[in-house]
Amino acid sequence: MSTVNHLRNEIIDKLLTISNKNYLTALYQLVENSTTEEDIIQLSEEQLMMLKLSDKDIQLGKVISQNQLDKDDLKWLKEQ
Numbered sequence: 001m002s003t004v005n006h007l008r009n010e011i012i013d014k015l016l017t018i019s020n021k022n023y024l025t026a027l028y029q030l031v032e033n034s035t036t037e038e039d040i041i042q043l044s045e046e047q048l049m050m051l052k053l054s055d056k057d058i059q060l061g062k063v064i065s066q067n068q069l070d071k072d073d074l075k076w077l078k079e080q
Contacts, residue, residue: 005044 018024043051057063064072 002044005047 015024015027018027
């Protein structure tokens with residue numbers, strides 16, 4: 001994986017752990033203001049495969065609500 005893709009994935013992993021709304025809002029504004037419509041994002045083969053798998057899950061109805069996901073996460077955290 002290229003350095004850019006690796007960095008992007010590392011940032012995404014870290015973002016998924018942040019729950020502070022103000023912090024996320026500030027990051028969102030930073031990213032929103034730094035991109036242009038001319039930017040073309042090249043997805044890696046792994047990212048494309050994950051998107052295809054996600055589409056398949058949606059078609060098969062293998063989805064849960066965000067609310068249920070949050071409850072499951074809390075339950076899992078309490079068990080750790």
